[in-house]
Amino acid sequence: MNPKTGNGARDRLRIAIQKSGRLAEPARALLTACGLSWRESRDRLFCYGESLPVDLLLVRDDDIPGLIRDGVCDLGVVGRNVLLEQDIALKAGGGSEAFREWRPLGFGGCRLAIAVPETWAWQSQAQLAGTRLATSYPAILRQWLDGQGIAAEVVELSGSVEIAPRLGQADAICDLVSSGATLAANQLKPVMTLLESEAVLAGPSSATSGASGLDQATPRQPAFDGIWDDARAGLAELLLRRLDGVLRMRHSKLLMFQASREAIPSLLPLLPDAEAPTVMQIDGGDGLALQALCHGAVTWQRLEELKRAGARGLLVLPVEGMLA
Numbered sequence: 297m298n299p300k301t302g303n304g305a306r307d308r309l310r311i312a313i314q315k316s317g318r319l320a321e322p323a324r325a326l327l328t329a330c331g332l333s334w335r336e337s338r339d340r341l342f343c344y345g346e347s348l349p350v351d352l353l354l355v356r357d358d359d360i361p362g363l364i365r366d367g368v369c370d371l372g373v374v375g376r377n378v379l380l381e382q383d384i385a386l387k388a389g390g391g392s393e394a395f396r397e398w399r400p401l402g403f404g405g406c407r408l409a410i411a412v413p414e415t416w417a418w419q420s421q422a423q424l425a426g427t428r429l430a431t432s433y434p435a436i437l438r439q440w441l442d443g444q445g446i447a448a449e450v451v452e453l454s455g456s457v458e459i460a461p462r463l464g465q466a467d468a469i470c471d472l473v474s475s476g477a478t479l480a481a482n483q484l485k486p487v488m489t490l491l492e493s494e495a496v497l498a499g500p501s502s503a504t505s506g507a508s509g510l511d512q513a514t515p516r517q518p519a520f521d522g523i524w525d526d527a528r529a530g531l532a533e534l535l536l537r538r539l540d541g542v543l544r545m546r547h548s549k550l551l552m553f554q555a556s557r558e559a560i561p562s563l564l565p566l567l568p569d570a571e572a573p574t575v576m577q578i579d580g581g582d583g584l585a586l587q588a589l590c591h592g593a594v595t596w597q598r599l600e601e602l603k604r605a606g607a608r609g610l611l612v613l614p615v616e617g618m619l620a
């Protein structure tokens with residue numbers, strides 16, 4: 297099936313997300329923050345978009361790149377690790393279609409790392425030559441080994457990779473690491489990072505991109521016209537714009553306070569991450585009311601410093617989105 301047309305022209309956008317697992321809840325929360333809402337099917341596999349014609353398909357995360365490639369889904373929320381693995385495997389098999397990573401989404405952070413037994417005196421990657429490495433990411437690992445000129449055997453396992461050295465199936469491993477607790481519990485230590493990963497919004501690459509490797513879209517690029525020539529292009533553009541607003545504001549806070557005019561020179565240096573504050577005159581006297589959108593952390597310590605510098609009635613408000 298042609299990924300550019302999928303199942304023929306469609307007037308609804310279909311997004312694949314993980315049904316259950318680490319990315320399921322944050323993916324739904326993010327799309328909800330973009331103003332999407334759904335009616336769920338009884339089997340909980342399909343969610344019909346109500347606020348916008350944007351439907352969800354709930355699936356295993358490994359299936360998401362294939363659903364995009366086959367045009368069954370238009371976009372997907374999936375770990376970069378899964379997307380890159382399938383992208384490399386597809387190209388190694390002679391496929392020319394690459395996926396495009398439209399946006400990094402800021403959750404599901406982890407890294408794909410090589411880990412060796414704690415007893416190894418690690419000096420350099422040359423020590424991996426002649427070893428057996430267990431992994432669920434054979435394509436990424438093979439590409440990295442080839443790139444480094446290291447001849448090693450790749451042992452593909454679908455899970456419980458960390459136990460492979462103890463079972464004698466491998467000498468070392470290549471797997472996802474977050475806190476490092478699983479490695480430590482298996483007497484392994486990380487020695488090389490192959491990939492920094494997080495959840496991404498994935499889609500088919502545009503016909504005109506011509507890029508090699510996992511193609512990463514730059515924000516604000518007119519995006520989907522070369523991919524779909526029906527309503528999906530406009531819907532995806534709208535979604536991206538909302539997503540950018542939500543992602544940009546995710547860690548931002550609106551700070552509101554009052555202060556006297558004389559205090560302003562001492563207060564402004566305490567707001568280096570803020571956009572130009574809105575300043576309003578309070579009736580009579582020299583009192584001012586200020587609103588500042590802060591993009592950095594607004595900690596208690598910072599609020600106390602502002603108070604010492606003359607801010608009164610400090611209020612910190614969450615920001616749900618912004619349309620520039």
Ligand SMILES: Nc1ncnc2c1ncn2[C@@H]1O[C@H](COP(=O)(O)OP(=O)(O)OP(=O)(O)O)[C@@H](O)[C@H]1O
Pocket residue numbers: 314315316317318319355356357358374375376377378404405406472473474475493494495
């Ligand atoms: N320890 C971790 N910390 C943070 N993110 C992780 C961690 N492990 C995995 N991830 C990210 O979350 C994604 C999904 O992980 P999860 O364990 O839910 O997948 P799964 O078991 O393959 O689920 P599925 O049943 O959908 O196949 C991974 O592909 C990766 O991008």
Ligand SMILES: O=P(O)(O)OC[C@H]1O[C@H](OP(=O)(O)OP(=O)(O)O)[C@H](O)[C@@H]1O
Pocket residue numbers: 455456458471472473474475476477478479
């Ligand atoms: O560094 P840590 O914080 O310990 O996280 C790393 C572990 O998390 C993931 O496994 P998960 O817990 O999802 O189990 P599974 O993939 O084996 O089902 C990953 O496959 C690692 O085993």
Ligand SMILES: [Mg+2]
Pocket residue numbers: 356357358
């Ligand atoms: Mg999976």
